[in-house]
Amino acid sequence: MVRAAFARAAGAFLLVWLYSLGSAGQQPFRLPTANRALFDPGGEPKFFVETVGKTWTSGCFGCVRSDGWQMHEGLDIRCLQRDKRNEPLDPVLATADGTVAYINRKSGLSNYGNYIVLRHRIENLEVYSLYAHLSETVPGLKAGQEVKAGEQIAIMGRTANTREGISRDRAHLHFEINLLVNDRFSTWFKQNSPGERNDHGNWNGQNMLGLDPRLILLIEQNGRFNLVPFIQKQTEFCRVVVRDREFPWLKRYSPLLTQNAVAAKEGVAGYELVMNYNGVPFQLIPRAASEMKHRGKYHLLSVNEAEYRKNPCRRLVTQRGNRWQLTPRGTRLLDLITY
Numbered sequence: 001m002v003r004a005a006f007a008r009a010a011g012a013f014l015l016v017w018l019y020s021l022g023s024a025g026q027q028p029f030r031l032p033t034a035n036r037a038l039f040d041p042g043g044e045p046k047f048f049v050e051t052v053g054k055t056w057t058s059g060c061f062g063c064v065r066s067d068g069w070q071m072h073e074g075l076d077i078r079c080l081q082r083d084k085r086n087e088p089l090d091p092v093l094a095t096a097d098g099t100v101a102y103i104n105r106k107s108g109l110s111n112y113g114n115y116i117v118l119r120h121r122i123e124n125l126e127v128y129s130l131y132a133h134l135s136e137t138v139p140g141l142k143a144g145q146e147v148k149a150g151e152q153i154a155i156m157g158r159t160a161n162t163r164e165g166i167s168r169d170r171a172h173l174h175f176e177i178n179l180l181v182n183d184r185f186s187t188w189f190k191q192n193s194p195g196e197r198n199d200h201g202n203w204n205g206q207n208m209l210g211l212d213p214r215l216i217l218l219i220e221q222n223g224r225f226n227l228v229p230f231i232q233k234q235t236e237f238c239r240v241v242v243r244d245r246e247f248p249w250l251k252r253y254s255p256l257l258t259q260n261a262v263a264a265k266e267g268v269a270g271y272e273l274v275m276n277y278n279g280v281p282f283q284l285i286p287r288a289a290s291e292m293k294h295r296g297k298y299h300l301l302s303v304n305e306a307e308y309r310k311n312p313c314r315r316l317v318t319q320r321g322n323r324w325q326l327t328p329r330g331t332r333l334l335d336l337i338t339y
């Protein structure tokens with residue numbers, strides 16, 4: 001039955017493969033299904049699956065759920081093909097050349113249901129794409145296996161472990177493009193969440209910070225796309241000084257480091273992290289001890305109030321009177337980044 005479903009999906013796979021040959025850029029990201037309505041004027045309702053009672057925007061990336069107070073870190077992409085039982089048949093395709101990092105085939109263990117994580121090396125950055133709510137994965141697909149952009153890896157589905165589940169009419173692919181926070185996540189989680197289960201090791205969703213795939217795909221469709229400048233041009237949400245000289249994010253995302261003459265001369269005592277509203281540190285500025293007047297490991301330097309009002313859903317900071325401060329969520333994220 002699984003192989004028959006893959007055979008039925010072959011036509012759509014060929015279509016998206018032919019389209020993707022013309023993509024621009026050094027290492028283009030490609031649409032993960034044959035649904036191309038994202039690129040059509042006014043085509044968003046045919047591309048995104050909305051949450052119950054909401055518009056298509058609730059299927060986008062960002063603060064789009066619970067009246068702007070719940071983060072959605074991916075795109076919910078509508079299916080194009082269904083079988084006689086109204087179940088989705090769309091093939092799911094690798095967005096870029098890469099390696100299979102992780103496969104979860106036990107849908108009851110995650111809100112993602114059955115999901116796949118692929119590792120990509122783009123412009124000297126590690127990037128991870130995630131494909132969730134899958135019905136089936138390609139037979140024989142395993143961690144460590146290389147895949148090519150446009151190669152089929154799964155079939156769209158509606159698997160999840162949430163109480164309400166995903167109805168047939170809302171069947172979709174949840175698609176993310178992420179940066180990995182910390183390769184010591186499993187140890188950190190055990191120490192900081194005693195008694196809680198972690199069935200996915202470092203591939204737990206808490207260990208990935210998403211970028212907006214919609215923006216990436218639209219920019220790439222209209223011209224050459226470069227990942228590092230895209231990340232560096234994120235809108236500033238806040239700045240935090242961290243009194244720590246070594247942590248995994250610095251090595252994994254070294255292209256995001258900037259120069260500082262004072263720290264180069266006196267030595268590095270910590271880093272100033274410029275973060276977007278999803279908590280992605282997109283600029284890393286080394287700081288000397290003479291530049292760090294605060295006590296303690298973290299110090300919130302500034303908050304972009306306009307961006308906070310627009311995108312508050314991660315609840316990283318809060319305002320008490322005229323003073324901004326990190327929330328427990330903000331501190332917890334920084335603990336994970338610097339662990």
